[in-house]
Amino acid sequence: MGNNKTNNNTTRRYSIIQVLVITCDLCLCNGLFYLLYYWTGFCKQHPTQEATLPQTLITLSLCYLICTIHRGVVLHNDKVHPYQIVWRAFLNVFYFSFISGFLLTAGHFIEISFSFFITYLLSLFVSESICRLLIRICIKKYRTNKNHIHYVVLIGSTTNNIELYHELTNNLTYGYAVTGYFDDQPNPEMDALNCPYLGKPEKVQDYLASHTYIHSLFCCLPSRRASTIVPIINYCENNLVHFYSVPNLRNYLHNRVFFNMLGNVPYLSLRPDPLSQPENKFLKRAFDIVFSLTFLCTFFPIILIIVTIITKITMPGPVFFRQKRNGLNDREFYCIKFRSMKVNKDADTLQATKDDPRKTKWGNIMRKTNIDELPQFINVLLGDMSIVGPRPHMLKHTEEYSKLINKYMVRHFVKPGITGWSQVTGYRGETKELKDMEGRVLGDIWYIEHWSFGLDLYIIYRTVRNIFHGEKNAY
Incomplete structure (x- = not known):
């Protein structure tokens, strides 16, 4: 079955929520003490202190982290009631009061009055409770918003899929909505759950074709139905629908599959997908914003002035070239580049070749040094692109190659x-033969399956190195 990976949804999918909650708690912990500190000073009741205020706040932060870092956050749990959130906040403040009170007193950090400390603790408890309840409400609103819901269909209605239906629908924080199920005949148990019957499994592809908003499909048909399942898998792979098998694919799919858990229900995915994890998405997007913003505010204005002057001198027409390309989930966007060719009617359909007569001498220099790609940092900042990822293709190429290469999409x-x-491992530039594009697609899929922040940094390093060393396919 390949390399198994057990997904703890509580710690993996919602680690960002945990970090957010603890960060908010620390802000409250320090902010309230800071405000009370200056308020008591205004009232001539300022506590005597032997340590600086920053030292005191750091000590309070460490004490609070000890009390809350492991078991202090419950917002990410499958089912949690408001009283549980308030109770957890109370426990955090209760333990925090003993640890912080002892350290501040024993360490001679500060001498505070009983009324000061009680006022601080009560304010912290009330503020923390309100903050956490608001975050929980925001999570529910976010996940129930139509723009953020992931729509799911089920194939089969065995015990596994019935339990899976409960897991998907009982917990709003997962953000799933089940549109219905397919089976050879309606199942009274599923009907009792108000899960619509959509037809026989043979109708799945027609349904997906007419309901393009479907994100995921969970299949629990037995392996003897391979003749029905395999076409569904191929359709999903080529039309941006995530396919998951419940519980396994071994008898009809010979490549590696990966074990996952959703609640208590096991399912298998076709590949590891590190960038589906919220913390990885956050890290990658944060890096993209910082990197692109830094470049656009420093080097890019100088490069823009130089490129504009030389372009205007060497060829008529605009400085920038905008072309529609396919992006995340096949969404179209305008990819921005410095124009390296004469204005021509084939710009959106014909790839650049080694001795392309449309290129100018200055354009050829830009292409060899990758200068023409630099405006795409604007695309990165806008969220259409990332610093590292599969290169976007022209609409015409996506339409053609998606029909010729399996799993292209x-x-x-x-x-x-x-x-x-793919670009730093030899698949940059013109794709003269079908095998060239097949190699590029395989490289892109490998990147998706093996993504890490370190891999992104290595690809950036290889890209910069190739610029100085030169590339034979850079034209």
Whole structure:
């Protein structure tokens, strides 16, 4: 079955929520003490202190982290009631009061009055409770918003899929909505759950074709139905629908599959998908924003002035070239580049070749040094692209190659990049033969399956190195 990976949804999917809650708690912990500190000073009741205020606040922060870092956050749990959130906040403040009170007193940090400390603790408890309840409400509103819901269909209605239906629908924080199920005949148990019967499994592809908003499909048909299942898998892989088998695919799919858990229900995915994890998405997007913003505010204005002057001198027409390309989930966007060719009617359909007569001498220099790609940092900042990812293709190429290369559309499960794994491993530039594009697609899928922040940094390094060393396919 390949390399198994057990997903703890509580710690993996919602680690960002945990970090957010603890960060908010620390802000309250320090902010309230700071406000009370100056309020008591205004009233001539300022507590005597032997340590500086920053030292005191750091000590309070460490004490609070000890009390809350492991078991202090319950917002990410499957089912949690408001009283549980308030009770957890109370426990955090209760233990915090003993630890912080002892350390501040024993360490001679500060001598505070009983009324000061009680006022601080009560304010912290009330503020923390309100903050956590508001975050929980925001999570529910976010997940129930139509723009954020992931729509799911089920194939089969065995015990596994019935339990899976409960897991998907009982917990709003997962953000799933089940549109219905397919089976050879209606199942009274599913009907009792108000899960619509959509027809026989043979009708799945027609349904997906007419309901393009479907994100995921969970299949629990037995392996003897391979003749029905395999076409569904191929359709999903080529039309941006995530396919999951409950519980396994071994008898009809010979490549590696990966074990996952959703609540108490096991399912298998076709590949590892690190960038589906919220913390990885957050890290990658944060890096994209910081990197692109830094470049656009420093080097880019100088490069823009130089490129504009030389372009205007060497060829008529605009400085920038905008072209529609396919991005995340096949969404179209305008990819921005410095124009390196004469204005021509084939710009949106014909790839650049080594001795392309449309290129100018200055354009050829820009292409060899990758200067023409630099405006795409604007695309990165806007969220259409990432620094690293599969290179976006022209609409015409996506339409053609998606019909010729199996799993071609998988590369659109992540944002396209300015540079990518395929580009630094020999698959940059013109695709003269079908095997060239097949190699590029395989490289893109490998990147999606093996993504890490370190891999992105290595690809950036290889890209910069290739610029100085030169690339034979850079034209």
